[in-house]
Amino acid sequence: MTKDPDVVIDFIPDYCNNCGVKLDVPYEFVDRKQEVELPPIQPQYIEYRSYSRTCTCCGHHTISHLPECLKVPIQFGPNIKTLVAYLSVVHYLPYQRMTKLFKDVFHLSISGGSIDNIIGRMALSGEPFYQIIKKETHQSKVVGGDETGIHINGKKAWFNVWQTPRLTFIAPSLKRDYKTIEDLFPDGLTNSVLVSDCWASQLKTPAANHQLCTVHLLRELNNFIDAFGCQWSVDMKQLFKEALEQKKKMMPADYLYPNEKVKAIENKLDELLKVDLATKHKKLQAFIKRLLKNRSYILNFLYYEKVPPDNNTSEQAIRNAKVKMKVSGQFRNPVGAKRFSILRSIIDTANKNSKNIFEALSILATS
Numbered sequence: 001m002t003k004d005p006d007v008v009i010d011f012i013p014d015y016c017n018n019c020g021v022k023l024d025v026p027y028e029f030v031d032r033k034q035e036v037e038l039p040p041i042q043p044q045y046i047e048y049r050s051y052s053r054t055c056t057c058c059g060h061h062t063i064s065h066l067p068e069c070l071k072v073p074i075q076f077g078p079n080i081k082t083l084v085a086y087l088s089v090v091h092y093l094p095y096q097r098m099t100k101l102f103k104d105v106f107h108l109s110i111s112g113g114s115i116d117n118i119i120g121r122m123a124l125s126g127e128p129f130y131q132i133i134k135k136e137t138h139q140s141k142v143v144g145g146d147e148t149g150i151h152i153n154g155k156k157a158w159f160n161v162w163q164t165p166r167l168t169f170i171a172p173s174l175k176r177d178y179k180t181i182e183d184l185f186p187d188g189l190t191n192s193v194l195v196s197d198c199w200a201s202q203l204k205t206p207a208a209n210h211q212l213c214t215v216h217l218l219r220e221l222n223n224f225i226d227a228f229g230c231q232w233s234v235d236m237k238q239l240f241k242e243a244l245e246q247k248k249k250m251m252p253a254d255y256l257y258p259n260e261k262v263k264a265i266e267n268k269l270d271e272l273l274k275v276d277l278a279t280k281h282k283k284l285q286a287f288i289k290r291l292l293k294n295r296s297y298i299l300n301f302l303y304y305e306k307v308p309p310d311n312n313t314s315e316q317a318i319r320n321a322k323v324k325m326k327v328s329g330q331f332r333n334p335v336g337a338k339r340f341s342i343l344r345s346i347i348d349t350a351n352k353n354s355k356n357i358f359e360a361l362s363i364l365a366t367s
Contacts, residue, residue: 001034043108046077069366076110076118078365084115085122085361089343092320092327123339125364130169130342133349137162137169138185142306143192144314145202147176148321151330152337159321159341161314162189168317168348172337181205193300193307195314198290203297209304210297213311214240217291217298224284232280236272239265247301247309255305262302269298320344 012027048070052063076084087093093101095112102108137143147160150172158176162169173180178201181188188206195211196202203210218240224233243265250259273292277285291298301309324340331337343361350360 001032005034041106043106076114078362080108080110081118081122081365082358082362084110084118085343085364086358088115088119089340089347090357092324094328119339119343120335122361122364123342125367126342126346129346129364133167133169133345134184137164137167138189139191140164140167141192141208142195142304142308143189143207144195144308144311144317145205146196146311146314146318147199148318149176150321150325150337152334153332154330157331157334157337159318159337160184161318163314163317163348165313166349166352168345168352170318170321170341170345170348172334172341174334177201178204193304195308195311197311198294203294209300210294211300211304211307211309212294212297213309214244214298214301215310215312220287224281224287228281228284230280230284232272232275233284239268239272242268243299243302244309250302250305252305255303259302262299265302266299317348320348 013023015022048066050064050066052061054061084098087098087101088095095115098115099110099112102110143162143164145160145162147158150157150159152172152174155174158173158180160171160173160180171180171184181201181204185205190206190208192207193209193211194202194205194207195213197213197216218237221233221237221240224230225237246261246265273288273295275288277288280288301307321340321344331340343364346360346364347357350357
């Protein structure tokens, strides 16, 4: 309840509800209840008028200038632009549903074409911020990377994400290949420990170091246990659990010097990787070969304090693309996917830094 309500409606008794006599005596406050309501929403039309004056001294006509943001005789204001981007990129509303919402709730007629133009201009205003996010991600000490499939005009495409606790950089691509990473980060992520799954293009990326996602590895081990009843998989799963528990116990100082418990886990891993592949199922053989190939990337989280053992935050950062697909279906063209990437990167970065998302978008609407 608020101490200063906008409207107060007093109910003061006029007659005694026992004998019916009119009450002219002073009244006393007894109780209060509040109701929160939204006023009827109506669009506000603001007219800007330019005038001229003629100098009586020299005869020159001086005409006042209208604000530079006014480009056409009538246009949508920054709050409407911000709301359009907010509904499209944060709540994933398709254009048709958005036009219906504006008509029914805000009593404002807005076409799908106008919505598309607004989102395009918002993305264009956000491009400089997008590039700053990319640059700071490239300079970060620990970066998580992931990708997910989307559809553009009925064809398979991809969203890629690179993220940190403070930044989210999303980029679309028509192919799931290393060239996408190479185009975005020509010299790789040489300042960073790159945390990812076992996708070859991520592991091929030049980086200060790499870390495989243990959650992905544990998921595969669980599948092997269920399918083959494999004792080796049980032992390897237990090893990863020990490593994860060790990570939770480690203090900042533990990363500065050789750690006997970490060394023991490393030795146990090497022993498990000496398994005779000939006795294992083909899928399990492929899994073990992958671990052997990427042996130096398995337990790096035990040597870097800020490196997580999994890639969960990257999966969470790219999940919004899947929600967008479920709600809106697909992107009509690569331009729409790029616009979504720009605005969503800004939104997620603002959210990670405890900034109001609507206010962050409003900056783009007025720039």
